Amino acid sequence: METMTEAANTRRAPEADDADAELVARLRLSVMRLARRLRSQADDGVSASQLSALSTLNRCAALTLGELSAAERVKPPTMTRIVAALEEQGLVTRAVDPTDRRVARIALADEGRRLIEANRRRKDAYLAARLAALDPDDRTAIERAVAALDALLEGPA
Amino acid sequence: METMTEAANTRRAPEADDADAELVARLRLSVMRLARRLRSQADDGVSASQLSALSTLNRCAALTLGELSAAERVKPPTMTRIVAALEEQGLVTRAVDPTDRRVARIALADEGRRLIEANRRRKDAYLAARLAALDPDDRTAIERAVAALDALLEGPA
């Protein structure tokens, strides 16, 4: 990742800064709205945060609670609660790490894997359908943007 | 990262659905994380929702409370609270519409305009700098994606 940030930024023409600010404002608006919608779509008994954690576990196999909270960019107390809810529903399992009994290893339970599968057909259908309905260029842009957004968040707080 | 998903997708082959589901999952993760970060960056005394509303007012001139809540995709009670907070800080003004005294016309106050300006330099600097540091292609992708995300949310609930 280029760290010539300031240089590039200050060298920009004045209207480029405005464009940046404008883009940031619109990005915030869109992201916040989409996040709201995603959060409000908890139909299965799993909330958006819970589902997000499940997805991450699905991608990354077993993680410690700390790793999971880092991956989701959430503080440990928050992840503790999310995992507790998931465990209560039998969607994940917890195991004390034998080599270091402080750490909790979280893994996707079969039930959780099943729920993710089901979600791919039910809940996400709404967004997936809309995604599919988009201009292919827009869709590609979103695909790329997802990676770009991740890069955006890569750094410090 | 370049999978040939778009071709497969327009055809809606079986594995395209999986790709959609995967994209949706990653989109959700990224969006939720970014939203969290945005929300946590309330340094001025204005929260992310409040700032978002201000930005919208800045773009759209005076709006009724209902229009504003529709624009932000938020229910009226929520917008009532946001506007109340903004008004208390002197960032927006409310006026009863003379032709229909039920409606509240919300407008950006000078103070609010000033805050948005200040924000372009201070608070958004973090995101703007990161945006500027991105690969130009990624940056373009984000620009396009913002529009695409809006389209995504255009429709019904």
Next chain:
DNA sequence: GGAAATAGTTCGCATTGCTAAGGAGTTGGA
């Protein structure tokens, strides 16, 4: 053995969004 560090947890708080119910103003028809 005991101090310091690390991983999670518990607790209390703030924010944010919603639904349900109510108040004020407007409109359309008997």
Next chain:
DNA sequence: TCCAACTCCTTAGCAATGCGAACTATTTCC
């Protein structure tokens, strides 16, 4: 004219989500 239905907004109460501070349990280091 008058009142019932509608619209716009507000109030009140609830639930989800995230955080920091303080605590426990465990490990590490001297």
